[in-house]
Amino acid sequence: xxxxxxxxxxxxxxxxxxxxxxxxxxxxxxxxxxxxxxxxxxxxxxxxxxxxxxxxxxxxxxxxxxxxxxxxxxxxxxxxxxxxxxxxxxxxxxxxxxxxxxxxxxxxxxxxxxxxxxxxxxxxxxxxxxxxxxxxxxxxxxxxxxxxxxxxxxxxxxxxxxxxxxxxxxxxxxxxxxxxxxxxxxxxxxxxxxxxxxxxxxxxxxxxxxxxxxxxxxxxxxxxxxxxxxxxxxxxxxxxxxxxxxxxxxxxxxxxxxxxxxxxxxxxxxxxxxxxxxxxxxxxxxxxxxxxxxxxxxxxxxxx
Amino acid sequence: xxxxxxxxxxxxxxxxxxxxxxxxxxxxxxxxxxxxxxxxxxxxxxxxxxxxxxxxxxxxxxxxxxxxxxxxxxxxxxxxxxxxxxxxxxxxxxxxxxxxxxxxxxxxxxxxxxxxxxxxxxxxxxxxxxxxxxxxxxxxxxxxxxxxxxxxxxxxxxxxxxxxxxxxxxxxxxxxxxxxxxxxxxxxxxxxxxxxxxxxxxxxxxxxxxxxxxxxxxxxxxxxxxxxxxxxxxxxxxxxxxxxxxxxxxxxxxxxxxxxxxxxxxxxxxxxxxxxxxxxxxxxxxxxxxxxxxxxxxxxxxxxxxxxxxxxxxxxxxxxxxxxxxxxxxxxxxxxxxxxxxx
Ligand SMILES: Cc1cc2nc3c(=O)[nH]c(=O)nc-3n(C[C@H](O)[C@H](O)[C@H](O)COP(=O)(O)OP(=O)(O)OC[C@H]3O[C@@H](n4cnc5c(N)ncnc54)[C@H](O)[C@@H]3O)c2cc1C
Numbered sequence: 001x002x003x004x005x006x007x008x009x010x011x012x013x014x015x016x017x018x019x020x021x022x023x024x025x026x027x028x029x030x031x032x033x034x035x036x037x038x039x040x041x042x043x044x045x046x047x048x049x050x051x052x053x054x055x056x057x058x059x060x061x062x063x064x065x066x067x068x069x070x071x072x073x074x075x076x077x078x079x080x081x082x083x084x085x086x087x088x089x090x091x092x093x094x095x096x097x098x099x100x101x102x103x104x105x106x107x108x109x110x111x112x113x114x115x116x117x118x119x120x121x122x123x124x125x126x127x128x129x130x131x132x133x134x135x136x137x138x139x140x141x142x143x144x145x146x147x148x149x150x151x152x153x154x155x156x157x158x159x160x161x162x163x164x165x166x167x168x169x170x171x172x173x174x175x176x177x178x179x180x181x182x183x184x185x186x187x188x189x190x191x192x193x194x195x196x197x198x199x200x201x202x203x204x205x206x207x208x209x210x211x212x213x214x215x216x217x218x219x220x221x222x223x224x225x226x227x228x229x230x231x232x233x234x235x236x237x238x239x240x241x242x243x244x245x246x247x248x249x250x251x252x253x254x255x256x257x258x259x260x261x262x263x264x265x266x267x268x269x270x271x272x273x274x275x276x277x278x279x280x281x282x283x284x285x286x287x288x289x290x291x292x293x294x295x296x297x298x299x300x301x302x303x304x
Numbered sequence: 305x306x307x308x309x310x311x312x313x314x315x316x317x318x319x320x321x322x323x324x325x326x327x328x329x330x331x332x333x334x335x336x337x338x339x340x341x342x343x344x345x346x347x348x349x350x351x352x353x354x355x356x357x358x359x360x361x362x363x364x365x366x367x368x369x370x371x372x373x374x375x376x377x378x379x380x381x382x383x384x385x386x387x388x389x390x391x392x393x394x395x396x397x398x399x400x401x402x403x404x405x406x407x408x409x410x411x412x413x414x415x416x417x418x419x420x421x422x423x424x425x426x427x428x429x430x431x432x433x434x435x436x437x438x439x440x441x442x443x444x445x446x447x448x449x450x451x452x453x454x455x456x457x458x459x460x461x462x463x464x465x466x467x468x469x470x471x472x473x474x475x476x477x478x479x480x481x482x483x484x485x486x487x488x489x490x491x492x493x494x495x496x497x498x499x500x501x502x503x504x505x506x507x508x509x510x511x512x513x514x515x516x517x518x519x520x521x522x523x524x525x526x527x528x529x530x531x532x533x534x535x536x537x538x539x540x541x542x543x544x545x546x547x548x549x550x551x552x553x554x555x556x557x558x559x560x561x562x563x564x565x566x567x568x569x570x571x572x573x574x575x576x577x578x579x580x581x582x583x584x585x586x587x588x589x590x591x592x593x594x595x596x597x598x599x600x601x602x603x604x605x606x607x608x609x610x611x612x613x614x615x616x617x618x619x620x621x622x623x624x625x626x627x628x629x630x631x632x633x634x635x636x637x638x639x640x641x642x643x644x645x646x647x
Pocket of ligand 1: 015533534535536537559560561562563574575576577578579580590591592593594595596597598601611612613614617629630631632
């Protein structure tokens with residue numbers, strides 16, 4: 001019994017704190033120069049899944065599409081209680097727009113097999129599009145409930161979910177499986193469990209192992225490196241610390257629907273924000289100055 | 305997915321709830337009119353719902369030539385799947401080249417579902433839409449008269465222009481208040497076309513059990529004048545100054561997120577990226593630094609007055625009038641000046 005939940009999580013640059021140094025010559029953002037964080041609402045999505053498992057039984061599997069470094073958010077999922085984590089990484093997936101991303105995620109979820117819930121954060125702070133959730137639901141051919149705030153009822157093959165639509169709320173009854181996008185206000189994500197941190201802090205994905213071996217043994221031959229990687233990966237597997245890693249072949253993705261080729265939207269131009277330098281009329285902070293300003297506004301019909 | 309077709313109309317999804325049109329749809333009609341005139345094609349509106357035919361006249365008054373009305377009792381309350389089915393069926397039948405949605409809670413739920421089924425591109429939260437040409441730097445192929453979809457990205461730190469040249473319709477969502485709401489012309493003529501779309505059992509499986517709507521208490525979008533206070537106001541008590549100035553000048557009260565977070569005023573007053581987008585005739589920013597997330601919601605105001613004691617504050621970069629000084633002194637001066645005039 002219980003419910004099998006899949007959570008899609010993303011590692012994002014911390015866009016709240018972009019400084020000048022993070023901009024490249026061509027006006028694009030240098031993601032590498034920004035601290036990478038767990039997309040905030042994805043933590044709420046993870047929490048929603050964990051709460052269902054804790055209450056009704058079942059499993060929580062976290063899936064993250066991204067570069068090898070995104071393994072970090074998967075460790076964060078393990079620390080909080082995820083049963084299984086999967087890194088989806090493949091250079092051919094780079095430059096995917098939301099449609100291509102949702103296709104790739106749908107292939108990964110189909111590869112996992114049976115599930116009852118897919119949870120996503122409402123949106124990721126690097127794009128703010130809120131599109132991947134609904135698009136993924138469509139690709140999976142299942143209903144979607146966006147802006148989830150609380151679970152009203154769950155029994156058998158049907159769930160009642162409350163969603164917040166900004167100017168009000170509603171309760172939807174949906175059959176399972178269903179895809180749910182979660183709002184920040186839905187819950188308070190649990191902190192990492194100290195025991196689980198001790199246990200999983202050494203968990204690694206194969207891609208991370210390769211990077212580590214290359215860094216530690218820059219002089220070694222390819223063969224030696226490969227052998228060392230194989231040894232370490234086997235060691236991690238035995239210890240239950242290997243993060244599953246899939247590429248596009250593992251999920252039998254059709255490359256025509258992935259990456260740049262699979263993305264109907266293309267970036268035509270990117271400009272960094274520059275403040276208008278037109279200048280303004282300075283009004284002295286005096287009774288006389290302010291009176292003149294009000295007069296001017298009345299004359300030009302802004303007031304009155 | 306449909307192939308690019310130059311005769312395709314420019315469409316707006318006409319969002320309604322309880323048979324009341326959302327203003328954002330009317331804002332989009334005016335924009336669609338502009339785009340369609342540039343392209344030399346007609347403007348269409350997709351209007352799914354129940355007992356909504358009457359709304360067609362307002363759409364026509366705001367620039368629509370053809371309203372495609374899908375009336376079905378099962379579409380009375382919005383549900384994602386049947387609405388998506390209705391839209392996809394209309395797109396397949398009439399092949400519009402552009403389809404615009406309001407970036408409302410409903411629009412942001414529906415548009416991606418439709419885009420995914422059509423395998424078409426979708427750009428969220430556009431702040432500007434234009435028609436322009438594009439030459440692919442790799443293939444040197446020239447694509448004419450594309451929809452240029454302009455949007456802020458990366459938390460508002462960059463502006464990206466997005467195009468979609470092969471998998472149509474070209475779809476975009478636009479936030480409320482970003483495009484101007486024009487007066488409609490009740491004498492404009494247009495066609496109303498009733499359409500039927502079959503709905504399957506599976507598409508109707510999700511049910512609305514309970515539904516609750518709150519009337520919007522603060523109507524910042526309709527305000528001609530807004531007096532907004534920020535973190536610099538300093539306290540809830542000081543915020544009374546903002547209310548006083550607003551009432552003296554006949555304006556509504558707005559706030560930055562810092563003021564909302566500090567508890568000076570409720571979140572429904574917040575202006576900016578995660579609040580309301582406004583474009584009043586006059587915006588008075590008091591003790592607001594003018595971070596990009598705030599500016600995103602107010603920089604289209606016709607006139608901006610900034611009061612800030614820091615000469616370097618970014619708000620002055622978008623201001624028409626700047627007063628470098630302490631708002632606790634300047635605001636009472638303004639109130640006095642206004643009362644004097646009124647006498
Ligand atoms: C994802 C995201 C979304 C956001 N969305 C929004 C949004 O929708 N709206 C929004 O507003 N912000 C938003 N923010 C926050 C934004 O980045 C700023 O933090 C916020 O706007 C700062 O508010 P403030 O300028 O009022 O406050 P502060 O940064 O505290 O600035 C106060 C200003 O008041 C001046 N001042 C102080 N005392 C006085 C005085 N006595 N007289 C005159 N001037 C004085 C200071 O010089 C300073 O410029 C968002 C941030 C993020 C990351």
